[in-house]
Each structure stands twice: as structure tokens, then as C-alpha cells.
Amino acid sequence: MPTTPTSDRYGEAQLAYEARLAAIGAEEMVINMGPQHPSTHGVLRLQLVTDGEIVKEVIPHIGYLHRCFEKHAESMNYGKTIPFTDRMDYLASMNNSHAFVMGVERMLGIEDRIPKRVEYIRVLVCELNRIASHLIAIGTYGIDIGAFTPFMWCFRDREHIMNMLEWASGSRMLYNYIWVGGLFYDLPVGFEERCKEFVQYFKPKLRELDELLTKNQIFVSRTANIGALPAEVAINYGCSGPMLRASGIKWDLRRVDGYSVYPELEFEIPVGKGEMGKLGDCWDRYKIRVDEIEQSVRIIEQCLERLTKELRRTADFDPRALVPKKVNLKAQDYYVRAENPKGELGFYFVTQEKTDIPKRVKARGPSFNNLSVLPELAKGVLIADLIAILGSIDIVLGEVDR
Amino acid sequence: MDIAARVKALLVDRFGEQVIVTEERTGLQPALVVPAAELPGVCLFLRDHEELYFDFLSCLSAVDDGPDAGTFTVVYHLASIPHQHQLTLKVVIGNDRQLSNLPTVPSVCSVWRTADWHEREAFDLMGIYFEGHPDLRRILLPEDWEGYPLRKDYEEAAAYHGIAIK
Numbered sequence: 001m002p003t004t005p006t007s008d009r010y011g012e013a014q015l016a017y018e019a020r021l022a023a024i025g026a027e028e029m030v031i032n033m034g035p036q037h038p039s040t041h042g043v044l045r046l047q048l049v050t051d052g053e054i055v056k057e058v059i060p061h062i063g064y065l066h067r068c069f070e071k072h073a074e075s076m077n078y079g080k081t082i083p084f085t086d087r088m089d090y091l092a093s094m095n096n097s098h099a100f101v102m103g104v105e106r107m108l109g110i111e112d113r114i115p116k117r118v119e120y121i122r123v124l125v126c127e128l129n130r131i132a133s134h135l136i137a138i139g140t141y142g143i144d145i146g147a148f149t150p151f152m153w154c155f156r157d158r159e160h161i162m163n164m165l166e167w168a169s170g171s172r173m174l175y176n177y178i179w180v181g182g183l184f185y186d187l188p189v190g191f192e193e194r195c196k197e198f199v200q201y202f203k204p205k206l207r208e209l210d211e212l213l214t215k216n217q218i219f220v221s222r223t224a225n226i227g228a229l230p231a232e233v234a235i236n237y238g239c240s241g242p243m244l245r246a247s248g249i250k251w252d253l254r255r256v257d258g259y260s261v262y263p264e265l266e267f268e269i270p271v272g273k274g275e276m277g278k279l280g281d282c283w284d285r286y287k288i289r290v291d292e293i294e295q296s297v298r299i300i301e302q303c304l305e306r307l308t309k310e311l312r313r314t315a316d317f318d319p320r321a322l323v324p325k326k327v328n329l330k331a332q333d334y335y336v337r338a339e340n341p342k343g344e345l346g347f348y349f350v351t352q353e354k355t356d357i358p359k360r361v362k363a364r365g366p367s368f369n370n371l372s373v374l375p376e377l378a379k380g381v382l383i384a385d386l387i388a389i390l391g392s393i394d395i396v397l398g399e400v401d402r
Numbered sequence: 403m404d405i406a407a408r409v410k411a412l413l414v415d416r417f418g419e420q421v422i423v424t425e426e427r428t429g430l431q432p433a434l435v436v437p438a439a440e441l442p443g444v445c446l447f448l449r450d451h452e453e454l455y456f457d458f459l460s461c462l463s464a465v466d467d468g469p470d471a472g473t474f475t476v477v478y479h480l481a482s483i484p485h486q487h488q489l490t491l492k493v494v495i496g497n498d499r500q501l502s503n504l505p506t507v508p509s510v511c512s513v514w515r516t517a518d519w520h521e522r523e524a525f526d527l528m529g530i531y532f533e534g535h536p537d538l539r540r541i542l543l544p545e546d547w548e549g550y551p552l553r554k555d556y557e558e559a560a561a562y563h564g565i566a567i568k
Binding site: 008009010013014017062066070071106107249331332335344359360364376 | 430465531535552
């Protein structure tokens, strides 16, 4: 069997990397963190070149969860790909399918004809999913740096959301609920009321969680002034979402692009202020997520208001009325982007004529880009701080590797 | 004038007529096709020009146009955070699809650091060689993988390390 890497120029980077590790000096040590390390949030392997407790260099190795999303998407039609998008960022499946569906609808030219009720339901479930995703981020971040209680509380509250979304879609995490042109089903009868009850229940719980962690002295000492990411570095590395906003840039695609019904909804875009230390440190990244949950609750309340009043369910409402039998697209390409809980999720479609199978679908995962800044952030930090930095990025390996 | 037309005018003004191969207007988003050799200069200009200021590389995709076309396309989706506009830039490279002769494009790593991982991914899955990339290793697949799976003419290997996979 021929072995690669080859010694030609296509393999020289691999050989250079191997030579670099072979030449590690006596005072340095290489530590493998992962792929089965609890604080790497999945199967991420970090190779640390350390000098005592100091991390001199981090070399991330990804791909352990590579499931060939892009290759799969080239072999089936657009509608069938939606369940695969659910498996990318599996903590925010609704948001993934929303972005994908939006792209296909725009290429079809039907995005203006989608009924308002469908759009509001989409935003409602997406924001519920955003809360669930941020709760995981906060909870696991607590446990990364030694606080166990927030983890239990977050998972308890997230479970309510999971149950509601399961009720609507039939599945606990991977929903396949948002379809091209509409929805799988209308919301089940009584969903709006149950969702209202949840909001009433959740608001005091969120304050409780906030009090437990945000100003906690131990938590603040572990996160403030650690891993500060300057705004220009964040932009240069393609960071987006809470990661970019924590560095003080007000950049939220829900407002910038104003897609779906977000222009009709009132909400703020929280940005990092460097309250506890430097701007864009781990604490800021944590705080952004707490603030965003509050804003998502506001959006949910407005959606519920409209879904129970002027857009309430009617007997003849069919959420599948516009679902196309066959997605017939002319040859074109289109890049769609949307605000996922982790940042800018993009899909780049290249369509072919006379078939409903795309020629190419490229997924731009926010976690992929957010993670790429880690070697920059982790230069010269303590190993313990590296855990704090990694947790604050909030990656999902399903999306990094796709 | 929309942003693509404005960018085109500024680029022609700065680099001359040969900098734009074609301007694609067929899809929902207009795209500018530039020659591979001009790419780093064009990108640097787009990033630093006060009026354009494309400081954010959203996405970098490699597309296989198919064995009949004999070309590969690398697509750059740029965005500007202060001006909130977007631009699509394309580079089309002719290639004979031999694994010993990969299509070559200059790296834009020095312009946007985020291109680092994106280019590694395009190299890994599509086999595009980015000239001047600081560390062009495979990123998602194992380092001893053979071939580039996203190519249209990719054939799955029968075995990997002696393990039958078919």
C-alpha cells in the first residue's frame, strides 16, 4: 500500500509538522488533550506543547466526527438533506434547518409567500432552541471550571424545552420540523399555552442561575481577564455570534439581514463591555449568552402574543400548502447566512439544471471558524486557563467536522 | 449602482481591465471572476479600501465543475462589518484532474487568517493546492488518506489500513 504523505510539495506541510514535533526540546513536553477528554465537548484533540504549566503552542486536530455532510448533500434532493443539517449543530437543530430552508426558498423565489403563521412558528422554535443551546453552553462551562450546580439547573430547564419541541416535531433533538415551503405540522393544540407557562416558570429560574454564577467570586477569578480576544483579531479569524459580540462588535445577522420576521420583533443585541476585566475575555463571552437568553425570552413572548391573537390557528391552515413536490431550480449559486446560537451559519448552494439534486452544498459552520482562533488565544496561558478558554468558545464538534 | 458594479469599477481603476475575467449576473448574488494570479492583490485591496472594507471572509468554498468542464472554482464570500455589504469573488482554474497536478491558487491566509482552516479543508476534500499557505495539512481526514472525496470522479477505496470498507 502506498503511503502518504508524499515528499512532494503536497505532502511537505505534513512532513514539516512531524519534524517540528520530533524536534521538541528537553524543556518542552507534548501533551495530548482529547479526543476523549471531558472538557473538549466532544471528540476534539488538542496537542499542547508545554513548558511546565505554560502552554506554548496548541495544535488542534479535528475531523473525528466528520460525517461527510457535503458529500451526502450532493446525492439527494434538497428536502432530504434537512435531517442531515439537524445533525451538524445537534444542540440547535431548528436553527440549522431554518438557515438551509431559507436558502432554498430564496432560490425558488417563494420566501415572500410563506404564511406569517409559519414564519412566527419558525422563529418561536428557533428561539426556544437558542435558549436550549445557550443553557448547555453555560451549564457545561460551569462544570468545565468546577461548578457543578449550574450544570444540573441548566439541564433541568433545557429538558422542558426538549419536551416541548418533541411534542411539536416528534423527536427530542433532531427535529426535521422546518421544511422547504412550510412546516412538518402545525403546532400541537395547547402548545402556545404550555410555552407561556414555561416562560413564566423560566424567568425566575434564569435570575437564579444568573445570581449563582455571574458575580460568583470563584467563577469571576477563573474567567475575567482570561483569553481576551481583541475585536480585530476576532474579525480576522472569522469569529461570529456571541464570540464576536463579546469583543464589542454589534453584529447580529437577525438584525443585519433582517430575515424571516425578525424585523417585526423587538429585541436588543447584547455586546461585551469588559465589566469584570478586559473586553472580550471569557467572562464577557459567558455574559453575552446569559443576556441573549433574556432577549430570546422576549422574542418568544412576542411570538406567542401574535400566534394566539391575529395569527391564531384556524381549521383550514395548512403549513404544508407551499411545500414543493419537486424543487426545480435554474442553474445558479447562492450563499445564505443566518444567526445560529454559535454564530454565522452559512450554506453555499450550487444548483444544476433539470435535477433537484444540488451540484455542491458547502456548509460554513460557526464553530469551525470560532475554534480556529484557539491557537492564537492560547499562546502562553496556563493549562487550566486553556480549559476556561475552550469552554467559553462553545463549540459543537458535529458542526466543526460536519 | 450595486456593490458588485462599484467594486468592479474600483478594481479596473486600480489594476486595469484584465483584473475582471467576467461578471456573473445569472444568480441572486452577482459574482466577480478574477484571475488566480491577481487574487492576493485584489483581496488586500478589497480589505483595506475605505469604501469597501471587506474585513470578514464569511466562507471559502471549492467547487468541482465536473470532469467535462475541466475546471475547478474557488468561491470567496466576503462581508464588510462596518458597511454591511457582501461580495462574491470567484477564481476558475483549468486542470487535468491528475493527482500529481493539483489546481493551484494563491493563498489568502495573509489577508484573512480565517482562510487558514478553510483552505486546509478545500485542500483536504477537493484537492486544491494553495500556494503560500503556512501549514497546508489535511484537516478533516486522516493524514494518510488517498484522493479527494468531494471530487466528482472520486472512487472510494476498497480498504483502509487493511480494513474492508465496502
